[in-house]
Amino acid sequence: xxxxxxxxxxxxxxxxxxxxxxxxxxxxxxxxxxxxxxxxxxxxxxxxxxxxxxxxxxxxxxxxxxxxxxxxxxxxxxxxxxxxxxxxxxxxxxxxxxxxxxxxxxxxxxxxxxxxxxxxxxxxxxxxxxxxxxxxxxxxxxxxxxxxxxxxxxxxxxxxxxxxxxxxxxxxxxxxxxxxxxxxxxxxxxxxxxxxxxxxxxxxxxxxxxxxxxxxxxxxxxxxxxxxxxxxxxxxxxxxxxxxxxxxxxxxxxxxxxxxxxxxxxxxxxxxxxxxxxxxxxxxxxxxxxxxxxxxxxxxxxxxxxxxxxxxxxxxxxxxxxxxxxxxxxxxxxxxxxxxxxxxxxxxxxxxxxxxxxxxxxxxxxxxxxxxxxxxxxxxxxxxxxxxxxxxxxxxxxxxxxxxxxxxxxxxxxxxxxxxxxxxxxxxxxxxxxxxxxxxxxxxxxxxxxxxxxxxxxxxxxxx
Numbered sequence: 001x002x003x004x005x006x007x008x009x010x011x012x013x014x015x016x017x018x019x020x021x022x023x024x025x026x027x028x029x030x031x032x033x034x035x036x037x038x039x040x041x042x043x044x045x046x047x048x049x050x051x052x053x054x055x056x057x058x059x060x061x062x063x064x065x066x067x068x069x070x071x072x073x074x075x076x077x078x079x080x081x082x083x084x085x086x087x088x089x090x091x092x093x094x095x096x097x098x099x100x101x102x103x104x105x106x107x108x109x110x111x112x113x114x115x116x117x118x119x120x121x122x123x124x125x126x127x128x129x130x131x132x133x134x135x136x137x138x139x140x141x142x143x144x145x146x147x148x149x150x151x152x153x154x155x156x157x158x159x160x161x162x163x164x165x166x167x168x169x170x171x172x173x174x175x176x177x178x179x180x181x182x183x184x185x186x187x188x189x190x191x192x193x194x195x196x197x198x199x200x201x202x203x204x205x206x207x208x209x210x211x212x213x214x215x216x217x218x219x220x221x222x223x224x225x226x227x228x229x230x231x232x233x234x235x236x237x238x239x240x241x242x243x244x245x246x247x248x249x250x251x252x253x254x255x256x257x258x259x260x261x262x263x264x265x266x267x268x269x270x271x272x273x274x275x276x277x278x279x280x281x282x283x284x285x286x287x288x289x290x291x292x293x294x295x296x297x298x299x300x301x302x303x304x305x306x307x308x309x310x311x312x313x314x315x316x317x318x319x320x321x322x323x324x325x326x327x328x329x330x331x332x333x334x335x336x337x338x339x340x341x342x343x344x345x346x347x348x349x350x351x352x353x354x355x356x357x358x359x360x361x362x363x364x365x366x367x368x369x370x371x372x373x374x375x376x377x378x379x380x381x382x383x384x385x386x387x388x389x390x391x392x393x394x395x396x397x398x399x400x401x402x403x404x405x406x407x408x409x410x411x412x413x414x415x416x417x418x419x420x421x422x423x424x425x426x427x428x429x430x431x432x433x434x435x436x437x438x439x440x441x442x443x444x445x446x447x448x449x450x451x452x453x454x455x456x457x458x459x460x461x462x463x464x
Contacts, residue, residue: 003028004165004461007219007248008074008226011168012115015073016062022055022073025432029075030118033166035043035464040142040151042160044080044090045121051075054117066113070225072115078171078445079158080121082108083202091204092124092154094137094330095323105202106237107230108215109361114229122157127320128206130154131177131405132390133185134331142388143185144462147428149384152181158216159186163462169217171225173203175210176312177409178377180421183216184379184433187423187460189450190216191223194441195416196241198227199234208239208310209354210413211279218459220450223420224248227443241441248444252451254340256288261436262372264298270407272382275432278424279378282434284423285456286449295430296368296375301411303358305403308414310345317342337394338402360414361440374449379421379433410440420446425457 001014003025013328014020024158031049037043050414058073088097095395100163104112118245125133133141133151143149144164150162155172159182162170172179174192191214198213205211215226225248227388232245261283268276298304301451317324317339324331331339368375381404390405392398417440423433438446 004032006072006168006220008168008217012071012074016068018062022058022075023052024279025073026055026075026117026119027049029166030163032159033077033120036144036160036164036166037149038146039464041139042123042141042157044121044123044138044157046248047118047120051117051119058115058117060095069113069115070229071111074116075112075119075159075167076170077118077120077122077158077167078108078115079155079173080122081124081173081204084108088379089204090121090138092126092128092135092138095327103202106199106234108202110228110230111171116193117168122161124156125154126332127306128173128175128178128204128299129316129335129338131181131402131409133182134334134387134390136334136393142387142463145187146332148386148388149430150185150387150390152185154178155182155216159183159188162186162188162216162218164464165461168219169215169222172214172216174212174214174413175206176413177310177406179212179214179216180379180409180419180435181405183421185384185425185431187426187431187433187462188216188218189223189423190214190421191227191446192412192419193227193231193443194418196239197231197418197441197443199237199240201234201236205319207312207319209315211313212413220447221249223251223450224252224447237279243441246444248447251448254448255290256286256452258292258450259373260292260294260371261286262294262296262368262375264296264368265376267298267301267377271378271383274383275378275381278432279346279376279434281422282422282453283376283452288456289452291449295372296372298368299363304411304414305407307353307360308410309357310349311414314341314345314350322326328363333394334398336397353381357414364415365439373445374436374438377435377437379408379435380405381407384430384432408435416440418446420450422450422453423457426460
């Protein structure tokens with residue numbers, strides 16, 4: 001049994017059937033995590049003692065033949081930005097909470113209720129505020145497919161540990177691409193839910209209007225499993241949706257024949273020619289299963305990006321500006337520079353962008369989705385850059401470099417739409433990926449497309 005390639009649900013079944021103990025699975029995951037970390041800087045803190053104690057309890061419950069949760073005994077690891085009792089999350093920074101947490105983040109509570117336990121806290125960009133994987137405080141994350149290339153950010157450690165078979169799935173967050181970019185760069189899948197679909201209680205705040213918590217995994221079925229567990233109303237987060245949570249796994253096996261994929265050719269032309277070629281190949285995989293390509297037009301993509309910035313930057317400055325005023329020297333250069341920008345956006349401009357959000361969303365739904373069930377976009381505009389190419393610190397190239405990386409991601413956060421990222425077939429190339437973007441709360445439809453795609457393009461393990 002190769003634990004590196006088992007899905008979370010398959011691993012839980014093996015533990016429940018006593019084909020494998022949780023202690024064995026946890027021990028192996030910790031061993032592999034340490035080997036992966038030595039090359040990639042994927043882990044901020046290992047939690048051997050607590051993880052093995054939890055695994056021992058999980059095995060005892062199996063022996064008692066009690067009812068088990070869907071993740072019973074499964075070792076996981078998550079981005080280090082979630083509150084957990086008695087711990088201080090690093091936030092990827094030198095600056096963090098002053099005292100240990102007294103409660104767990106809602107998403108952590110829900111995953112533990114399903115039976116999982118955590119083996120490590122994983123690398124992220126400082127304050128989750130960077131799309132490349134650079135971290136000038138804790139060290140840059142490195143891509144196991146090629147250590148010279150970026151991992152994407154900010155959920156870097158989560159994507160690395162999934163790609164290398166340490167864990168089958170992990171939590172991340174997405175404010176401007178932080179689930180989607182690492183997934184594309186590491187050759188795994190991720191799902192940025194609709195804004196408000198998943199509670200953010202106990203997660204480090206960055207931009208209240210954009211922040212989303214979501215899953216990364218090798219297999220789309222695990223994305224469906226995790227989203228079903230963490231989604232839903234939470235009294236601790238007043239912005240969380242009251243909508244009922246559907247059975248996301250229910251439609252995974254349904255065919256996509258007749259469903260429509262919208263492609264904006266003008267927008268796609270902004271991507272590098274090699275990325276356009278890989279998009280076409282991915283489209284052909286879906287068309288071979290009966291999906292129909294249709295022409296669509298996103299209105300004012302560049303305007304959506306600018307409005308997104310007017311919302312994002314002041315909110316980030318508000319969330320972390322106090323630290324900047326008091327501890328400026330403790331920030332890395334990229335995050336410090338971008339935080340400073342937020343103080344120069346006027347309140348009038350910020351509120352105008354916030355008020356325009358509903359109008360712009362209505363236009364996008366009326367124009368881009370009138371004839372499409374989902375739309376298709378690149379994740380990265382370009383082939384995967386090297387760490388050195390984007391090592392611009394806080395210099396004058398920073399804004400242009402970051403803007404190019406998030407060109408196809410940031411407007412989706414502004415609109416609050418759900419987005420599934422899937423990897424291109426590698427064919428000997430470095431990983432990269434594409435997005436399928438849905439209407440609000442249409443995560444189930446996205447997962448249906450994702451399952452169809454993975455029937456033809458199988459997940460791959462990255463080399464250690």
